[in-house]
Amino acid sequence: MHQPIDGISQAPKITVADARVRWNEPALAIERRIRAVTKEPGAWTMFGETRIKLNPVTVLPQVTDLAPGQVELRDGEVLVGTGSHAVALAEVHEAGRNITPAKTWLGNQTSPVVFE
Numbered sequence: 001m002h003q004p005i006d007g008i009s010q011a012p013k014i015t016v017a018d019a020r021v022r023w024n025e026p027a028l029a030i031e032r033r034i035r036a037v038t039k040e041p042g043a044w045t046m047f048g049e050t051r052i053k054l055n056p057v058t059v060l061p062q063v064t065d066l067a068p069g070q071v072e073l074r075d076g077e078v079l080v081g082t083g084s085h086a087v088a089l090a091e092v093h094e095a096g097r098n099i100t101p102a103k104t105w106l107g108n109q110t111s112p113v114v115f116e
Contacts (some may be wrong), residue, residue, distance in 0.1 A: 013042060021045045023069035023115055026084040027059045042093075045069075046116040053093035060086045071106065071113035077101035080115060 019037040021030055021044065034043040034057055042053045046090060057080075066072060066081025071089075073079075079086040089102035 001016040016041045016044075019043050021054060021115070023055050023081065024083045028084070030055055030082050030087060031059050047113060050113070052090070053095075054089060055091040055099070057087040057089055060088055067114075069115040071115060072101065073106055076103065078106050082105070101114045 014037055019041045023030070025033075031074070034081070036056055037043050039115060041054075041086060043054045044051055046052070058069065060079065063074070063079055063086035064084070065081060066086050068083055070079050070081040079087045080089060091099050092102050092105045094105065095101045
């Protein structure tokens, strides 16, 4: 099948800034953004002054009581609030460190965790 050349454009390259997770967005949009930018440039968020890369998440439509960016351990899962409902994190990759199970990473934090 012949396709016309007129009107063709290339998709813009995804930048590191595009890969930043915005926790006030709906959970499904966040899950799709993370999948779209994994492996490179890699989805990321900030915890204080530390950049945290995130691997794919699981959307949890039944959890709606966490504020956007609020991180909490429930039933053995690390949950993060979004603009709609929570997502579960499996792993995190703190800058300069190895990939860590999210539950282990959260257990090492000494203060409440809220992603920016």
